[in-house]
Amino acid sequence: MSMISKRRIKNTFAALMGIAFILPPVQAGEWEVLFDGQDIASFRGYQMDAFPKDGWTIEDGTLRTIADGQVVDIITKKKYRNFELIFDWKVTPGANSGVMYRVDESKNSPWHTGPEYQILDDSTHNDGKNPLTSAGSLYALISAQNKTLKPVGDYNQSRIVLAGDSLQHWLNGDKVVACDIESYGVNTLVKSSKFSSHQDFMKKQTGHIVFQHHHDEVWFKNIKVRELPEQEILPDGKGVNTISKAQREAGWRNLFNGKNTNQWRGFKKETFPQKGWIIVNDCIKHISKGGGGDIITKQKYGQFDFQWEWKVAPAANSGVKYFIMEERGGAIGHEYQVIDDNKHPDALRGPKWQTAAFYDVFPANNRVLQPVGSFNESRVRVKSQLAEHWLNGIMVLNYTLGSQQLQDAVSKSKFKRVDRFGYRHQGHILLQDHSDEVHYRNLKIKRLGKGKKKK
Structure with missing residues (x-):
């Protein structure tokens, strides 16, 4: 079941509960x-x-x-x-x-x-x-x-x-x-x-x-x-990788329908990679050592609620990045780490490189993971200057964009020389090719605010 189906959609307290909706207000x-x-x-x-x-x-x-x-x-x-x-x-x-x-x-x-x-x-x-x-x-x-x-x-x-x-x-x-x-x-x-x-x-x-x-x-x-008013429950889509009419009217958009990759293209490419990424069993799957490179959304997002499900093969590594700007040169952005914590060498370095961390910057806490090979539910939410990482129904990390706390952490990371890293940008969302097997499905997003670039 997707995170949208589990998370009841609110009315009046959209801002309070961290999600914005267009349903009729209830006082x-x-x-x-x-x-x-x-x-x-x-x-x-x-x-x-x-x-x-x-x-x-x-x-x-x-x-x-x-x-x-x-x-x-x-x-x-x-x-x-x-x-x-x-x-x-x-x-x-x-x-x-x-x-x-x-x-x-x-x-x-x-x-x-x-x-x-x-x-x-x-x-x-x-x-x-x-x-x-x-x-x-x-x-x-x-x-x-x-x-x-x-x-x-x-x-x-x-x-x-x-x-x-x-x-x-x-x-x-x-x-x-x-x-x-x-x-x-x-x-x-x-x-x-x-x-x-x-x-x-x-x-x-x-x-x-x-x-x-x-x-x-x-x-x-x-x-x-x-x-508070009783929650308004929006009906689910009819299957995996679908959203209902009510969810669409509330602002959600499907980034993968299980049939094609029309919402995605290769990083710094005009088309979707011809190798490495395939559609199988309702998933966008990256084949181990299949090549192809990273893929990004065709549209850009600044403030958003992005939800997806994922699973990795044993010892596999990937990631979901946001604020990706191709003019930076490399695929540099804030990364929600997707990894096998128990077997991949990167995860064994410590919490800042484990699942749901802001890679190399902040660790995630209160994490509950499904066994490797089973699907986890994840979420990244950016509203104004606040960013949140969620894992299986729990907010495991939150931070303030542009804050001194964040800049101090960035100064100790591999990103310390990246201009304006740690601020909000209008950018693509990226699924990482790390040469390992990973599956993604139920990729859904909702825009929050106008998404203008901030510093």
């Missing part, structure tokens, strides 16, 4: 204040009728845990399915807490059903040593990326956005976690985690929002929530 609900600095009427204790005043108190307009008080989590009286939650929090040195969602009270503990946004002092708590359990993470499953934490004792601003299966964690203005909770990647992580024995974990379609009491002193304030 989100009004903001609902859950805590205004005085009123706790929106909350009660987990599996309790009343608010646990022996474990929580109001102090200077904040909702604070009592460290040596009754250890009871508080939950919203109301249940939520699709929502945006914002809140501020701070911790004492070494403190731990969390915010869980879609929680059902039928189990002994909230974490038996609800995933958790981790609240933590990363600097001194033991959980801070592990990225999977540090602040902002999808606790014990997906680490927070490129995050900025305020000093202990200062307030952090957090946001959770959950619409259908699409989940995002934000921390101090940055998206640090994004995933499809029903994806192969997330399901695989759950099966190998502490949650594997809890069959209802992350399976509830609606539930309470929970603020955790973890024996430590933690403050919360400015807690607001608004419900």
Whole structure:
């Protein structure tokens, strides 16, 4: 099944969820204040009728845990399915807490059903040593990326956005976690985690929002929530390498129909290579040592959402590059690495050369791969100056084009002398001939924004 079919297409919160669509807008609900600095009427204790005043108190307009008080989590009286939650929090040195969602009270503990946004002092708590359990993470499953934490004792601003299966964690203005909770990647992580024995974990379609009491002193304030509209689901195409009329009307375009390569040509060539690349079993396949060279899209893209499926033969290497400009001379662009991590020598060099990495620049994290010989689902999304790499339903890398962080990384890479490398360009997308066997299918793209070149 293609990534488009798995990822529900949104309406109103297109920009919020990272995808732009042209479906009729549906308005989100009004903001609902859950805590205004005085009123706790929106909350009660987990599996309790009343608010646990022996474990929580109001102090200077904040909702604070009592460290040596009754250890009871508080939950919203109301249940939520699709929502945006914002809140501020701070911790004492070494403190731990969390915010869980879609929680059902039928189990002994909230974490038996609800995933958790981790609240933590990363600097001194033991959980801070592990990225999977540090602040902002999808606790014990997906680490927070490129995050900025305020000093202990200062307030952090957090946001959770959950619409259908699409989940995002934000921390101090940055998206640090994004995933499809029903994806192969997330399901695989759950099966190998502490949650594997809890069959209802992350399976509830609606539930309470929970603020955790973890024996430590933690403050919360400015807690607001608004419900998001139900997702609009676009019908799939009728088979592999197809898109439906509704998907096309939403802006998606098919780059390979399984029958011809009309959307592609050779790099610096007017036509498609006569050797090396063939169509077989619904795939564009590169034959091992078949030659032919790299192939590129005939059209150029600057801001886009590109999704595809791929598999490699044992020890094989390839890549998907973007921002390809033929006037540069060589096929130089930002590369999403496609490789056999376990056997190819390049991957054995380290994370910056492994699957889904920004090749030689940034490693990918939170990766879940299919076995070699099976198809993986990948995605590159570029919107404004933000770029994301996805693998099997999980955002595994995100970075800001033109940022100092990126330029510092480029300066240590093979691209350090490439003019304007690390900025957004209007360029081709490229499938790499690395002399190895690789298969590509379900190549689909959607333009985002005007795609003008930026520096």
